[in-house]
Amino acid sequence: MLAFIKRHEGLWLFTRSPAVMIAAIVAIAILIGAVFAPWIASVNPYDLASFSLMDGLLPPVWEEFGTEKFLLGTDDQGRDMISSILYGARLSLIIGVSAMIIATTLGVGLGLAAGYFGGRFDALIMRIADIQLALPAILTALLIDGIARGILPPEMQQDLRVVVLTLAIALSLWVNFARTARASTFVQMNKEYVQAAVMQGQHPLRIMFVHILPNILGPLLVIMTVDLASAILLEATLSFLGIGLPADSPSLGTLIRIGMQFLLSGEWWILWIPTLFLIALVVSINVLGDFLRDVFNPRLR
Amino acid sequence: MVFFLAKRLIQSVFVMLAVAFLAFSLFRFVGDPVSQMTGVETSVQDQERLREDLGLNDPFAYQFARFTGDMLRGDFGFSYRTRQPVAEMIASRMPATLELGVVALLISLLVGIPAGVYTALRPRGFATQAILMITLVGVSIPTFVIGIMLIFFFGVQLGWLPTFGRGGTVNLGGWETSFLTVDGWRALILPALTLGVYQLTLTMRLVRAEMMEVMQSDYIRFATARGVPMGRLYFRHALANTMVPVITIIGLQFGGVIAFSIVTESVFQWPGMGLLFLESIRFVDIPVMGVYLVVIAFFFVLVNLIVDLLYVLIDPRLRISDVS
Numbered sequence: 001m002l003a004f005i006k007r008h009e010g011l012w013l014f015t016r017s018p019a020v021m022i023a024a025i026v027a028i029a030i031l032i033g034a035v036f037a038p039w040i041a042s043v044n045p046y047d048l049a050s051f052s053l054m055d056g057l058l059p060p061v062w063e064e065f066g067t068e069k070f071l072l073g074t075d076d077q078g079r080d081m082i083s084s085i086l087y088g089a090r091l092s093l094i095i096g097v098s099a100m101i102i103a104t105t106l107g108v109g110l111g112l113a114a115g116y117f118g119g120r121f122d123a124l125i126m127r128i129a130d131i132q133l134a135l136p137a138i139l140t141a142l143l144i145d146g147i148a149r150g151i152l153p154p155e156m157q158q159d160l161r162v163v164v165l166t167l168a169i170a171l172s173l174w175v176n177f178a179r180t181a182r183a184s185t186f187v188q189m190n191k192e193y194v195q196a197a198v199m200q201g202q203h204p205l206r207i208m209f210v211h212i213l214p215n216i217l218g219p220l221l222v223i224m225t226v227d228l229a230s231a232i233l234l235e236a237t238l239s240f241l242g243i244g245l246p247a248d249s250p251s252l253g254t255l256i257r258i259g260m261q262f263l264l265s266g267e268w269w270i271l272w273i274p275t276l277f278l279i280a281l282v283v284s285i286n287v288l289g290d291f292l293r294d295v296f297n298p299r300l301r
Numbered sequence: 302m303v304f305f306l307a308k309r310l311i312q313s314v315f316v317m318l319a320v321a322f323l324a325f326s327l328f329r330f331v332g333d334p335v336s337q338m339t340g341v342e343t344s345v346q347d348q349e350r351l352r353e354d355l356g357l358n359d360p361f362a363y364q365f366a367r368f369t370g371d372m373l374r375g376d377f378g379f380s381y382r383t384r385q386p387v388a389e390m391i392a393s394r395m396p397a398t399l400e401l402g403v404v405a406l407l408i409s410l411l412v413g414i415p416a417g418v419y420t421a422l423r424p425r426g427f428a429t430q431a432i433l434m435i436t437l438v439g440v441s442i443p444t445f446v447i448g449i450m451l452i453f454f455f456g457v458q459l460g461w462l463p464t465f466g467r468g469g470t471v472n473l474g475g476w477e478t479s480f481l482t483v484d485g486w487r488a489l490i491l492p493a494l495t496l497g498v499y500q501l502t503l504t505m506r507l508v509r510a511e512m513m514e515v516m517q518s519d520y521i522r523f524a525t526a527r528g529v530p531m532g533r534l535y536f537r538h539a540l541a542n543t544m545v546p547v548i549t550i551i552g553l554q555f556g557g558v559i560a561f562s563i564v565t566e567s568v569f570q571w572p573g574m575g576l577l578f579l580e581s582i583r584f585v586d587i588p589v590m591g592v593y594l595v596v597i598a599f600f601f602v603l604v605n606l607i608v609d610l611l612y613v614l615i616d617p618r619l620r621i622s623d624v625s
Contacts, residue, residue, distance in 0.1 A: 131319050136560035139597070146582040146590055150331035233443045240445045241567050241579060260449065264457060275446055283441040290437070 023287035030281050034093045037086035044083070075258065075270050084255060085277050091251040092278075095166050096232040102170035103231075104224055107177025112208045114178065115185025122182070129175045140172035141234055145243055161245055169234050173227050180223055184216035218296040225289035229282050236278055252278045309609045313602045318369070320598035324591030325368045328378075329357075331587055372595065382586045391574060391592055396477050397467060398573030401492055401565070402558040408497030409504050409554065414547070416501075417508025418540060421516065436502040444561050448495040448568035455491060463488045465570040492569045496561055500554050507550050511543035544615050552608035556601045 033040060074080055114122040132140060148164040149157065185208075188194055197207045232252075239245045239253030250258065252274050259271030335352050343351075352358060356367065371378070377387040420429040439447075456464035468488030470477040479485025515521060516539055524538050563575035570576070574593060581589035 131316060135594075135598075136557050138563065139560045139594075142563070142578070142582055143590070143594070146585065147327065147331050149582070150585045150587060229441065233441075237443055237445060237564055240443075241564065243579070243582060256446070256449070263449065263453060271449070275449070279438075279442055279446065282443075283438055286437060286441045 017291065019287055020291045023284035023291075026280055026284040027288060030089055030277075030284075031093070033086050034090040037083075037090045040086060044087075081269060081273055084250060085252070085274055088250050088252045088255050088274065089277065089281065091162075091245065091249065092232055092235055092253070092281075095162060095169065095235045095251065096228055099166045099169035099173065099231040099235070100224060100228045102166070103173040103227060104177055104220070106170070107174035108181045108213070108220060110174070111178035111181025112185055112212060115182040115189065116204060116208050116212070125178065126182070129178055132172075132175050137172040137230065137234060138237060141168040141238060142241075142243060144168035144171055145238065161249075165235060165238065165245065168238075169231050172234070173231060176223050176227060177220065180219050181216060184219060185212055188212045188215055222289060222293045222296060225285060225292055229285040229289065232278075232285070233282055252281075306609060306613070309606060313606055316602055317595075317598060320595055321369050321372060322365065324595050325365050327591045327594075328368070328587050329364070331585075377592045378588045380581075380586055380589050382581070382584045382589075387588050387592045390577060390589065391596055393477075394572060394574045394577050395596075397479075397571060398559065398562050398566070398575060400479060401489065401496060401562055401571060401573060402555070404489060404493040405496035405500065405558050405562075406551070406555065408493060409500035409558075410551070412497075413501045413504025414508050417505040418512055418535065420505070421509045421512035422535065424513070432505075436505060439498060439502045444495060444499055444564045445568050447498055448492070448565060451491045451495055452568070462491055464491065467572060492565050492571050495568065496558060496565045499561065500558060503550065503554065503557075504547070508543060508547055511546055512539060515539045515542050541615075545612060548608055548611050548615065552605045555604045556597075559597055559600060 038044070075084065110125050114125040135143075145164060145168045148160075148168070152160060152164075189212075194207065194211060197211050202211075235251060236253030236256070239251050240257045242257060245251050245254050255274035256271065256278065259274060262268070262270045335348050335355070335357065339348055339351065356364060359367075375388055377391070379385065380387055380390060383390070416432060420426075420432055423429050452464045455462045463484075466488060467477075467479050467485060469482035469484035470479050471482060471485075472478075479489055521534065521539055524534055529538065559575075562571075562573060563578060565571065566573045566575040567579055574596070577589065578593045580586070581593070
């Protein structure tokens with residue numbers, strides 16, 4: 001019942017805020033573009049046969065020498081910018097969403113268990129969390145990436161790049177979930193319904209996931225959106241640093257790194273169009289996250 | 302108070318031990334140190350002798366104790382890539398990163414605190430709404446994009462400021478500083494802004510939240526009723542009481558500044574520790590990675606200890622009671 005009212009209240013608030021509506025439209029448009037990239041994009045930027053060097057460095061259609069074939073121009077290899085960006089956003093979103101899901105599962109699982117069992121287990125998890133919090137996420141992700149480079153045999157490095165990157169990002173973001181889940185679980189542990197379930201002798205896993213989890217979803221949902229934005233930014237940053245994805249399977253961050261080479265020459269679109277796209281994506285996710293926080297936390301309104 | 306500080310000191314030692322353990326595990330288990338140090342032509346017997354000489358066959362705990370002892374004496378080993386002592390490599394890069402970080406932190410505080418106070422006192426004002434909107438966009442723009450934008454406008458379009466390197470530096474007893482030359486300051490502006498902007502939004506949001514909460518409290522209402530002048534009320538009564546959480550966040554931000562300096566240094570080719578760390582990851586130069594980690598953790602712990610000392614100075618309650 002409560003959830004139902006909140007949902008309605010959220011819907012009502014949603015229609016009242018133009019910024020949130022624009023953010024939602026932008027986010028959904030990018031999501032659709034990314035999911036259906038293989039059908040929307042005119043060329044496959046990974047397939048060398050589908051583009052030609054002859055089309056290299058064409059400006060967007062509204063500039064002089066721009067053609068309608070490439071609405072946002074081409075890069076130095078003759079790749080259509082729209083296609084590169086859609087495929088790039090696809091990769092960024094795949095990595096961002098999977099990292100977020102892994103971080104949520106791991107963090108919520110550990111946080112719930114820490115809050116439920118308390119004692120030594122709780123202390124252990126929280127000390128690990130404290131130590132990790134002392135290292136900022138980007139440092140953790142870089143470190144995990146470096147370790148993977150040292151451990152994995154060279155021939156597997158290229159194939160596992162996406163997996164390594166996703167895990168590195170996920171492992172640097174789980175702490176937030178664990179702390180929030182733990183704190184919320186502590187609050188729920190004193191509620192009568194949990195104590196009743198414990199008295200009935202229900203299995204701890206059942207109490208944790210069937211009874212407690214639905215009641216702490218609100219704050220977790222907010223962290224999920226905020227962390228999705230962080231995950232996408234982290235991936236972009238790592239790829240920009242040249243640690244993330246290689247140039248032949250570019251994400252948005254890689255596209256920006258490649259575009260940097262054109263900072264001093266006149267081909268502004270190669271750098272600024274992917275940059276603008278990344279900012280639009282992250283800003284709209286953050287606006288939605290702020291909105292969700294307001295919906296779930298009426299005190300702040 | 303003594304008890305409080307002693308407790309924090311012991312905690313810090315444990316954090317440092319944990320980080321040292323992490324660095325040690327990196328060195329010991331990621332790749333084989335012996336095969337990194339020797340070439341293909343080294344015979345198996347020589348490799349075994351080196352293994353014995355390095356003490357890699359000793360018990361694990363013993364190895365870790367020796368590793369920690371070496372670290373304490375400032376012996377950080379040799380880089381796999383350049384074969385130079387890691388201590389020298391890090392030490393030569395440290396001034397660049399610290400100067401960049403300090404200036405960025407100053408920007409964050411000198412702009413962030415007044416902006417936070419202003420937006421808290423005038424929550425419905427037009428300027429407040431504008432500032433809040435800008436910070437939301439600011440948080441969403443990755444550091445490296447801010448750097449590229451600054452390079453583009455001030456470096457390429459306007460041509461006012463240099464876009465890479467440190468400019469002129471002066472050697473002060475082994476410490477290469479860019480604070481003493483005009484050239485060095487000019488080179489410092491763009492990287493420090495890039496690094497400071499994100500921290501600035503954090504500072505501002507925190508000060509604003511704390512300030513709004515304090516302004517609602519009874520003692521502020523009472524002070525208002527008593528007719529305390531506004532300036533005194535805001536800064537002496539309200540702001541002073543927001544300082545404990547603000548100082549905590551400064552301690553945490555220092556870690557953020559150092560970590561994000563990796564990105565900033567990469568964008569501006571700033572010859573600091575971050576750039577060195579990136580290179581060491583690319584070449585899997587484990588000793589450098591490990592030592593960087595330990596050095597960063599050391600700074601982090603040190604700053605947080607100073608923060609604890611400041612608590613005692615700021616909050617008189619901590620000075621009197623020995624309970625907390």
